[in-house]
Amino acid sequence: MTDLDRRYATLEPEYPAASGSLADLLERVLDKGIVIAGDIKIDLLDIELLTIRLRLFIASVDTAKKAGIDWWESDPALSSRAGRDALAEENARLRARLDALEAATDADEAERRERPGRHERHERQEYVEETR
Amino acid sequence: MSTPSPSSSLVCAFAVTRTPPPAGLPAAAGHEEGGPLRQLPAGDLWLVVQDVPVAAFGEAALGERLNRPADLERCARAHHRTVEAAARTGPVVPLPMATLYRSDEGAVDAVTSRAAALRALLDRLRGRTEWAVKVHAAQVPAEGAGEAEEAGAEDAGGSGGRSYLSRASARRRVRQDGHGRAVAAAEAVDAELRRYAVAATRHRPQSERLTGRRAPQLLNAAYLVDDARREDFAAALARLGGAGGPAGVEVGASGPWVPYSFARWDEEGDPEPEREVVRP
Numbered sequence: 316m317t318d319l320d321r322r323y324a325t326l327e328p329e330y331p332a333a334s335g336s337l338a339d340l341l342e343r344v345l346d347k348g349i350v351i352a353g354d355i356k357i358d359l360l361d362i363e364l365l366t367i368r369l370r371l372f373i374a375s376v377d378t379a380k381k382a383g384i385d386w387w388e389s390d391p392a393l394s395s396r397a398g399r400d401a402l403a404e405e406n407a408r409l410r411a412r413l414d415a416l417e418a419a420t421d422a423d424e425a426e427r428r429e430r431p432g433r434h435e436r437h438e439r440q441e442y443v444e445e446t447r
Numbered sequence: 448m449s450t451p452s453p454s455s456s457l458v459c460a461f462a463v464t465r466t467p468p469p470a471g472l473p474a475a476a477g478h479e480e481g482g483p484l485r486q487l488p489a490g491d492l493w494l495v496v497q498d499v500p501v502a503a504f505g506e507a508a509l510g511e512r513l514n515r516p517a518d519l520e521r522c523a524r525a526h527h528r529t530v531e532a533a534a535r536t537g538p539v540v541p542l543p544m545a546t547l548y549r550s551d552e553g554a555v556d557a558v559t560s561r562a563a564a565l566r567a568l569l570d571r572l573r574g575r576t577e578w579a580v581k582v583h584a585a586q587v588p589a590e591g592a593g594e595a596e597e598a599g600a601e602d603a604g605g606s607g608g609r610s611y612l613s614r615a616s617a618r619r620r621v622r623q624d625g626h627g628r629a630v631a632a633a634e635a636v637d638a639e640l641r642r643y644a645v646a647a648t649r650h651r652p653q654s655e656r657l658t659g660r661r662a663p664q665l666l667n668a669a670y671l672v673d674d675a676r677r678e679d680f681a682a683a684l685a686r687l688g689g690a691g692g693p694a695g696v697e698v699g700a701s702g703p704w705v706p707y708s709f710a711r712w713d714e715e716g717d718p719e720p721e722r723e724v725v726r727p
Binding site for chain 2: 336337338339340341342343344345346347348349350351352353354355356357363365366367368369370416417420421
């Protein structure tokens with residue numbers, strides 16, 4: 316990864332290459348710089364997605380090299396978008412469920428503090444009516 | 448220059464410069480699939496270009512290659528190396544990776560039709576570099592201890608799920624307060640660094656998936672810093688990132704960069720025509 320550590324050549328390096336510097340690089344060369352209409356337009360995936368993929372790829376290569384294996388070359392999970400998207404979707408679904416659960420708990424609690432001693436089922440019904 | 452035939456190669460442009468580097472450009476720079484780097488005069492400006500094969504840089508081929516990690520990385524580094532090489536002797540306006548033309552004429556036209564704006568930009572970027580600064584919320588402590596404690600409490604008290612959920616929401620409130628303070632700290636970091644910068648801009652914060660951290664990125668900023676103020680900027684950065692810096696956040700930086708993030712047209716006079724797809 317020595318190329319990664321290259322620095323703007325006229326200037327002495329002042330910060331060691333952070334783990335984020337590859338993401339920094341892609342963020343810049345793909346997304347920044349002045350656009351003077353080229354003749355050819357390349358449709359890229361979302362830059363963040365590309366960067367994540369690249370990051371996964373590099374982590375895999377480093378890890379695998381140490382172990383002397385090259386499974387990533389043929390692993391469809393590293394070359395196809397589908398695998399990671401499925402994970403991301405599942406993650407989003409779980410987060411949504413957690414948020415809903417936590418929100419319900421908060422509302423429930425607030426209600427309970429105001430009306431101590433009531434039966435829980437009643438509370439719930441009244442709360443629903445009040446918020447309409 | 449030897450372009451084999453107009454249809455088998457494209458012109459890949461890297462950067463606009465005021466003058467050609469006196470010693471020429473290093474042979475190592477450029478995309479490995481392409482020919483040697485060339486200096487293309489464009490009015491009173493210069494373009495750093497390279498002939499690249501259509502087979503690797505045509506619309507379909509390049510689109511496909513850039514979606515493959517290894518090729519994307521190689522391409523990004525080659526582009527960056529070339530821009531840096533061009534920046535060695537003076538200001539450059541970096542172009543985005545894969546700025547491609549069918550001919551030298553097309554590339555030259557693109558520059559000469561915007562020469563005034565590009566000249567102004569070169570003047571603005573002269574003697575200045577870009578610094579990338581990211582502020583993250585401090586990593587949340589491992590949750591193992593808390594969970595063990597909860598499990599114990601649950602065993603002791605009989606309140607079960609409800610008490611667990613109420614503790615969970617209490618924890619969430621604490622976390623939200625902490626988040627508010629961290630956001631304020633990130634804003635303070637930005638305000639302090641802006642004092643030493645000519646200009647500042649913000650990029651979209653990177654996701655936790657990308658940073659690999661368990662804490663959110665609160666600030667993803669770039670600062671354009673005058674060479675004369677570089678030490679002051681670095682000192683401020685060291686202060687903010689050190690023990691005396693704001694609590695609850697972690698400050699990280701990389702630089703100096705060729706000022707990619709500040710190579711843009713002025714807000715008002717955007718001379719950029721539609722970036723259209725020209726098909727043969």
